[in-house]
Amino acid sequence: SYVLTQPPSVSVAPGKTARITCGGNNIGSISVHWYQQKPGQAPLLVIYYDDDRPSGIPERFSGSNSGNTATLTISGVEAGDEADYYCQVWDSSSDPPVFGGGTKLTVL
Amino acid sequence: QVTLKESGPVLVKPTETLTLTCTVSGFSLSDARMGVSWIRQPPGKALEWLAHILSNDEKSYTTSLKTRLTISKDTSKSQVVLTMTNMDPVDTATYYCARIDYGDFGPELFDFWGQGTLVTVSS
Numbered sequence: 001s002y003v004l005t006q007p008p009s010v011s012v013a014p015g016k017t018a019r020i021t022c023g024g025n026n027i028g029s030i031s032v033h034w035y036q037q038k039p040g041q042a043p044l045l046v047i048y049y050d051d052d053r054p055s056g057i058p059e060r061f062s063g064s065n066s067g068n069t070a071t072l073t074i075s076g077v078e079a080g081d082e083a084d085y086y087c088q089v090w091d092s093s094s095d096p097p098v099f100g101g102g103t104k105l106t107v108l
Numbered sequence: 109q110v111t112l113k114e115s116g117p118v119l120v121k122p123t124e125t126l127t128l129t130c131t132v133s134g135f136s137l138s139d140a141r142m143g144v145s146w147i148r149q150p151p152g153k154a155l156e157w158l159a160h161i162l163s164n165d166e167k168s169y170t171t172s173l174k175t176r177l178t179i180s181k182d183t184s185k186s187q188v189v190l191t192m193t194n195m196d197p198v199d200t201a202t203y204y205c206a207r208i209d210y211g212d213f214g215p216e217l218f219d220f221w222g223q224g225t226l227v228t229v230s231s
Contacts, residue, residue: 033216042204042221045217049216090214097157099155099156
């Protein structure tokens, strides 16, 4: 089955830009979705279809997807952005949904 | 508004069968291009998709647990039920149900999630 690879952790200072990657074979050919999970809470969809934001998600959150890497970018990082972030794909024609291993974002 | 809420036992013994219920509101389980998945997360670990049931009653299971899982729905009660047989301590996890949103080509993502329920497997 399809494998998504995320770095276990990313650290960034407040106000700076965080980039969280999600690697997969030719991932640029399928849609990638991103979820934020704060401690003790359910995951929350923050980016869908590579670069769209659900209502209520700040413009600071953006996404891109090309080649073998999708990227979640958080600009002007705030303390409240500290969370685990998961990428997800679903090539439903052939495979079940797949999650990446998650990346813990630490705001220094 | 769309909500999902999981319910079930917090503690099960090894070899027992787990039954979890997801009660939804704000949408119907018979709505076209809609579905519900079960996803679990062991403490400190990543999300793992387990199963889904779609509005046309199509069901799918993760390969590694296929022989132990059964998913069903009661549209009149707005409930989706997951059973997992022969529980083991490694099945200790928070179990989430989530609504499936469709894309142009089929199921695509999870747009609403329940709060999750922690199930501990221990004798």
